[in-house]
Amino acid sequence: MQNRFSFLGSDKGKWRVLSFATVTGAPLSPVEGLDVLADGHTLPPLVEGWTLHGLISNIRYARSAELASLKAIQEPLGRDRARRAALIPIRKNSAWWAMAQDQRRAIFEEDSHHNAIGMAYLPAIARQLYHCRDIGEPFDFLTWFEYAPEHADEFEDLVSRLRGTREWTYVDREVDIRLERS
Amino acid sequence: MQNRFSFLGSDKGKWRVLSFATVTGAPLSPVEGLDVLADGHTLPPLVEGWTLHGLISNIRYARSAELASLKAIQEPLGRDRARRAALIPIRKNSAWWAMAQDQRRAIFEEDSHHNAIGMAYLPAIARQLYHCRDIGEPFDFLTWFEYAPEHADEFEDLVSRLRGTREWTYVDREVDIRLERS
Numbered sequence: 001m002q003n004r005f006s007f008l009g010s011d012k013g014k015w016r017v018l019s020f021a022t023v024t025g026a027p028l029s030p031v032e033g034l035d036v037l038a039d040g041h042t043l044p045p046l047v048e049g050w051t052l053h054g055l056i057s058n059i060r061y062a063r064s065a066e067l068a069s070l071k072a073i074q075e076p077l078g079r080d081r082a083r084r085a086a087l088i089p090i091r092k093n094s095a096w097w098a099m100a101q102d103q104r105r106a107i108f109e110e111d112s113h114h115n116a117i118g119m120a121y122l123p124a125i126a127r128q129l130y131h132c133r134d135i136g137e138p139f140d141f142l143t144w145f146e147y148a149p150e151h152a153d154e155f156e157d158l159v160s161r162l163r164g165t166r167e168w169t170y171v172d173r174e175v176d177i178r179l180e181r182s
Numbered sequence: 183m184q185n186r187f188s189f190l191g192s193d194k195g196k197w198r199v200l201s202f203a204t205v206t207g208a209p210l211s212p213v214e215g216l217d218v219l220a221d222g223h224t225l226p227p228l229v230e231g232w233t234l235h236g237l238i239s240n241i242r243y244a245r246s247a248e249l250a251s252l253k254a255i256q257e258p259l260g261r262d263r264a265r266r267a268a269l270i271p272i273r274k275n276s277a278w279w280a281m282a283q284d285q286r287r288a289i290f291e292e293d294s295h296h297n298a299i300g301m302a303y304l305p306a307i308a309r310q311l312y313h314c315r316d317i318g319e320p321f322d323f324l325t326w327f328e329y330a331p332e333h334a335d336e337f338e339d340l341v342s343r344l345r346g347t348r349e350w351t352y353v354d355r356e357v358d359i360r361l362e363r364s
Binding site: 058063103105135 | 238248
């Protein structure tokens with residue numbers, strides 16, 4: 001399974017940067033463009049910029065009914081009309097990671113309604129989570145979203161609702177990069 | 183955090199192989215010795231043998247009460263009296279990984295009593311789980327155990343009980359390597 005992807009921020013790329021903001025914690029150097037490459041592709045030499053790596057993995061919190069609902073509604077990445085994207089790298093603090101599975105799940109869903117909030121924006125906003133906490137990366141997750149320009153306001157709404165949750169009090173580094181297909 | 187480890191099977195090593203058995207699925211080449219190295223160490227050139235990699239990660243199934251019990255009783259790796267060890271690499275099938283978190287948890291603990299069985303052998307048998315499904319390795323997990331020679335029978339009992347669980351019906355590759363400190 002090809003599950004490892006590289007996100008290259010530089011002065012160019014298939015995705016053009018519309019906005020680049022540090023939300024929490026240490027900043028990331030602003031760039032003008034972004035490419036997403038599956039592992040195995042030769043990475044172009046970077047004169048200036050950064051490369052973040054992430055792995056697609058199994059689902060960690062969703063219960064079977066939630067997973068069935070998600071699968072029934074969600075659409076894949078790469079839709080023609082989805083000309084906007086967002087890359088939001090996130091790190092959670094040590095208190096989050098020290099918790100047992102039931103404690104993290106309770107904050108994630110029963111308290112913060114993470115899946116339920118995301119569900120409300122399907123199928124308009126397609127999502128993919130990349131894991132990177134265990135592979136020596138500066139973030140724990142690279143969250144990736146794709147949507148049509150007419151759903152940009154809904155995406156703002158989704159991001160704003162998630163940032164207001166109790167789950168987000170555990171986020172100690174977050175960068176928000178909005179993109180448009182070049 | 184140093185969380186990446188390499189397991190080198192060859193004709194020598196800090197650990198001497200006492201027995202080497204393929205339990206399920208494709209075999210692994212038998213070796214006579216094993217070394218476990220933290221990432222960053224230079225790996226010696228292998229003329230013959232294999233190297234498996236694994237990552238220590240956060241707890242995936244244990245609930246808070248279970249985690250508290252484990253932490254209260256378990257002992258660390260590297261105890262002087264623990265001159266025996268076992269490396270049991272395991273892979274689970276696609277049916278396992280397609281399940282949602284609650285379904286995997288229900289099979290893991292409510293049905294198979296994985297933590298509860300392990301608890302019964304603490305602190306005699308120290309354990310460490312290394313994850314490798316997401317990093318392109320041939321196994322999903324490297325399970326590692328350390329114990330004193332006088333607890334070898336208890337270890338057989340532990341392994342036998344786990345292999346009899348419903349969780350183990352999802353294991354499609356398993357190799358069992360028993361070791362003694364050289």
